[in-house]
Amino acid sequence: MWLNRQVQWGLVLIIALVSAISKLKYNGLILDFDYGIYQPDGSHYTYRTLTFLGVDSNAAAERVVNWYQIHGIKNNIFDANFLTPENAVTWGVTAPRILYSILSVPFVFLLGIPGMMVTPVLSFILLVSCVFRISEIYKKQWIGFLLVGVLCTSPTVLRWMIANITDSLLAGLFGVVALILISKISQRAWFLSVFALIALTSLTRFCLPIWLAIAGVLWINRNRSGALGVFIVSMGLAVPTLLLMPTSAVLPADSEVQGFSKLVLLIISFFKVGFFEVAQLAALDRTLLITIIVAIVFAIKFPREETSRYFLAVLLAVWLIGAINGTVGVNFRYQLPVLVFACMVILSNLNLVSTRLKEFRT
Numbered sequence: 001m002w003l004n005r006q007v008q009w010g011l012v013l014i015i016a017l018v019s020a021i022s023k024l025k026y027n028g029l030i031l032d033f034d035y036g037i038y039q040p041d042g043s044h045y046t047y048r049t050l051t052f053l054g055v056d057s058n059a060a061a062e063r064v065v066n067w068y069q070i071h072g073i074k075n076n077i078f079d080a081n082f083l084t085p086e087n088a089v090t091w092g093v094t095a096p097r098i099l100y101s102i103l104s105v106p107f108v109f110l111l112g113i114p115g116m117m118v119t120p121v122l123s124f125i126l127l128v129s130c131v132f133r134i135s136e137i138y139k140k141q142w143i144g145f146l147l148v149g150v151l152c153t154s155p156t157v158l159r160w161m162i163a164n165i166t167d168s169l170l171a172g173l174f175g176v177v178a179l180i181l182i183s184k185i186s187q188r189a190w191f192l193s194v195f196a197l198i199a200l201t202s203l204t205r206f207c208l209p210i211w212l213a214i215a216g217v218l219w220i221n222r223n224r225s226g227a228l229g230v231f232i233v234s235m236g237l238a239v240p241t242l243l244l245m246p247t248s249a250v251l252p253a254d255s256e257v258q259g260f261s262k263l264v265l266l267i268i269s270f271f272k273v274g275f276f277e278v279a280q281l282a283a284l285d286r287t288l289l290i291t292i293i294v295a296i297v298f299a300i301k302f303p304r305e306e307t308s309r310y311f312l313a314v315l316l317a318v319w320l321i322g323a324i325n326g327t328v329g330v331n332f333r334y335q336l337p338v339l340v341f342a343c344m345v346i347l348s349n350l351n352l353v354s355t356r357l358k359e360f361r362t
Contacts, residue, residue: 013129128148214314
């Protein structure tokens with residue numbers, strides 16, 4: 001590329017920052033879809049951050065309720081008791097997700113509740129930076145710029161990445177995971193980095209299926225020690241979430257169903273969620289959908305490539321997470337961690353595509 005590396009990175013960071021600021025300034029209710037930056041789920045993390053700052057539990061709940069009455073877009077009116085530990089169902093789901101609130105403490109201390117937006121913005125920049133760094137590794141910076149443009153203009157990505165919820169932090173952290181998986185570092189550094197990321201992501205949001213998928217790919221790639229390490233550590237760190245998780249956490253809309261019937265409903269949910277996610281992207285975000293489709297085609301065309309295996313495995317894992325929740329039409333929210341793997345499989349397989357095209361022409 002004719003641009004030097006400093007200029008390239010400067011452009012990437014400027015594009016990401018402009019996109020984030022635009023979302024912070026222009027957001028709200030669009031066609032009955034909530035594109036607000038203060039999402040209903042975010043009330044729990046805001047409440048937890050205030051309590052970490054030493055605010056009395058009841059006072060913290062009231063502050064959050066009052067804030068959402070003014071700044072919330074959809075479902076912005078709720079009772080303060082909805083946020084406290086006494087609400088066992090909700091608390092059981094959110095209690096293990098402490099990292100976002102911990103990271104937000106200094107920003108909320110300085111800025112008040114708007115400080116909850118700092119970590120999501122930084123997470124978005126981290127995700128974009130990881131994608132561009134991967135493009136550097138594969139020497140495809142122009143394609144990296146294109147993929148950065150897709151992420152920074154996607155209404156779906158901006159909807160969930162620039163909001164006071166844990167999804168953006170999880171996607172940013174998995175951007176680092178993807179980098180570690182393809183980087184040539186010592187075994188000791190690899191294990192330390194991966195185990196640290198398992199801990200961080202486990203304290204952000206339920207992501208056990210993703211780590212099990214990665215462990216499966218490591219096993220297939222004959223990295224048995226890495227696979228066993230990821231499996232054991234991720235299972236161990238998921239224990240608090242699994243113990244606190246209420247029985248209604250799996251298909252909450254069908255909480256009264258149990259046993260084999262629940263399994264059947266989960267299988268149905270798996271296909272239903274897949275259909276609605278694709279249909280919603282086709283209606284709202286065709287560029288992102290095309291990017292995902294291209295990644296799937298590349299991965300299927302070159303299944304022996306390590307990046308293809310990671311992408312397909314993570315895609316199935318995030319699809320499963322969406323199916324477990326069972327809510328349809330959430331606009332790719334639970335699938336955000338797969339974005340960096342989709343970009344990675346495109347960047348890593350471009351040379352193979354070029355080679356195949358040349359062979360076809362000759």
